[in-house]
Amino acid sequence: MANQPPTDKISPNNHRKPRWPRVTIDFSSPRHRRYIYILVIVLFALTSGFVFGGYKAYEYTESSEFCGQICHPMFSQFERFEISDHVNVKCAECHIGPGADFFVKSKIDGLRQVYATIRHTYTRPIKSPVRDLRPARETCETCHTPTSYKDNIVKSITHYDNDKSNTPVRSTLILKMGGWKGTTGIAHGIHWHITNKVYYIAPDAQRQIMSWVGVEQPDGTMKEYYARDMLTMGSTSYVDRARERGEMRLLDCIDCHNRAAHLIPPPNEIVDEAIQDGILSAELPFIRAKGIEVLSQSYNSTAEADIAIDELADFYRIGFPGVYETRELEVLLAIAELKRIYRSTNFPEMNLNWASNPNNETHTPDPGCFRCHDGRHIRLDDLGNEIGEISVKCNLCHSVPIIGRGQDILVEAPVIVGEVPETHVDFRWTIEHRDINEAEKLECYVCHGQGFCNNGVCHTLDHPANMLYSHAEIYRAAGDPQVCYPCHQNITCTKCHPGGVVDNP
8 A cells, every 4th residue: 555656547448637736816815916906907998999899790791881892792792782761771771670580680691691602693683672671661661651651752854865965855743642530530642551551462673564453341351363374274273372472571661662772774764864963964955865775785884885985976976066065175175974863773794784774663664663563463253253353444543644845835833723534544534535525625625724745745736537456656756655655554565565665675
């Protein structure tokens, strides 16, 4: 026993167990107290730095600059965002919103996006709509209140013809914003769609085709409308399956205002704006037509687009030598502006331009409102008979546009007093009123006045007897659909052209 080692214990497998150093803290020792104070201060500083740094890092990842400038695929979206009405709203406020659940979900999804960015496997263009975007009632309505009643808005729009003189065309109409009126408890107008629960099923990725629309009634029942294409299949089972798969969506702000912060206007709109602002000179012959032409083409790169836009100088140098000689500076400024417009609206590396993502706020050039209000969504009774359809009455949302053409035409703002005559409720009145007699015309003057019919767009057109067959050639010759749309709207065209109106019908 005396010969055994008195120190380390021997484990059964003959391995020595390590000895941990013994630490003794003596609070009565000034040196020990000093070490403890230093340790606490260091730990506090490190913890504070970690918390502050983590918070600032988190704050930066929630900023619009991080989303739009660090994340390469979002450069193009960020450029449009910076000139939108929502530039002062952080991306995260709409795409994430408040709450821990969406925060966690967004960060997890962000890892997938980071991986796609590193591997360059992201879609080009970025797909829309965003499938996991939280409901607009939890984001948009923190600032906007569509459930409140809004007064009517008089809206004036200036376009230009594709003729040599770039003739101005002014449209004035009343937008019936509407909403829910607390004094009556009745909702109507454009924002009726938000103050009432409307559901829909869209089988396509961009939600442009509405196969079913349901309007919830006060008693909880559903008034259902089926696209005519659905009538050949089991419509009820289709809706049930879509509901089970989570494909039935409650309509909210984003279904119409889907490009609120990332809108790319079509070439005709942005060229009209440049002419109206004087950036493109209206004194240059056909500047609108040529501007739209070069901006509507598809180019493989910005450099290729620049070459095509530079050819505009030859168009004036050869075709209008007198104009080029006296307005060469305006031609060069127009070329520079068209290049700027192209860079801000076309992103070849992302396959993104004005046509990539439809804008549902209006109904030209994309279907927008006419996705549902097309006359082809019908209600059926229990026997399968048609008993109604979603209205195609444009006057539900706005008045009939009053349109003037040229510098000397005064466009009167439409003023509605009292009830709208029954004949005016349907938009087809703009087409049918040509057949009124002199006595009926006097009745028109009671509300409108004789100057109201001074409409240089509609009343100077000559509709030949064979219009049904010749309108395609007239459409081509006009070079712009606005010659038809003031009266007809593209919903009329889809009656015969279910695939939509194309550049060469």
